[in-house]
Amino acid sequence: MELTGKKVLITGATSGIGEAVAGRLASQVATLLVQGPQPGSEQRALIERLRTHGARVEYLQADFSRLSDVSELAHGVRERVGHLDLLVNNAVAPPARQRVVTIDGNELAWQVNYLAMVSLTLQLRDVVRERIVNISSETHRGASLDFDNLQLENGYEAFEAYRRSKLAIVTFTQWLARHLRDAGPAAVAICPGLTDTPLLHAMFPGSAGQPVSRAAANVIAGITQNIQSGTYMHDGFVAVPSAAATDPSKQAQLWEATAEMLGVPLSVFPN
Known part of the structure; x- marks a missing residue:
């Protein structure tokens, strides 16, 4: 995908990998919309810094713990740009030690990391022209989708909540790619690699990862490379996701459960 002259939205762009990716995008695209949960007054310095790269940059506040x-x-x-060429779903919440339920009745990590991503993608699906990029994690390989306990009402564990949300992202991306195959943007999932961010430190105190600059480069590679819809990339290279994510029956089950949680019809996408 060529970025010159394009219109882009990136979520979760006020810190960590998202902020680093936004910096790279701002030097290449025409219009960059960045989302974060903080008030705009707290992000003025970031927006001004991004604008120095040449793009038109606007900040949109949205707290994904509220659908x-x-x-x-x-x-x-839609009001600001009409259409997007690229949507980068990067927003993420560190899992809470104790199970937290949002105002919408969902487990926090499940909603912020996964349900909000799906909801935004559904609402913008007709205005995204080229590519939808969903940021996931290699931790998805150790997770499973227990459809009787998706949101860990029973046996909550923080890391399991995180990696289950990441498995849901990869699984949904596979499903979405199949349902957009004839018309619509490509959908890909990317794991940027283990990265030295506040999220990593919150989850694993004392851990170290790669610099955010390398993670951002890995994300940009997944955006710009000529790859097929449904591709999963890890650390800058095409990889095969877990068997759970590529199982069509699991994908269908996840979509049915997700549609019910969001209150959208199953037929929102053609079969």
Whole structure:
């Protein structure tokens, strides 16, 4: 995908990998919309810094622990740019030690990391022209989708909540790619690699990872490379996701459960 002259939205862009990716995009695209949960007044320095790279940059506040904010974000995107060439779903919440339920009744990591991503993608699906990039993690390989306990109402464990949300992202991306195959943008999932970010430190104190600059380069590779819809990339290279993510029956089950949680019809995408 060529980035010159394009319109892009990246979520979770106020820190860590998202901020680093936004910096790279701002030097190449025409319009960059960045989302974060903080008030715009707290992100003025970031936005001004991004604008020095040459792009038109706007900040859109949305707290993904509220699904109503996701809808407001989608509306704001349509108002500001009309269409997008690229959507980068990067927003992530570190899992809480104790199970936290959002105002919408969902486990926090499941909603912020996964449900909000799906909701935003559904609401913008008709205005994204080229590519949808969903940021996931290699931790998805150790997770499973227990459809009787998807949101860990029973036996909650913080890391399991995180990696299950990441498995859901890869699984949904595979499903989405199949349902957009004839018309619509490509959908890909990317693991940037283990990265030295506040998220890593929150989950694993004392751990170390690669610099955010390398992780951002890996994400940009997944954006710009000529890869097929449904591709999963890890650390800058095409990889095969877990068997759970590529199982069509699991994909269908996840979509049915997700549609019910979001209150959208199963037929929102053609079969």
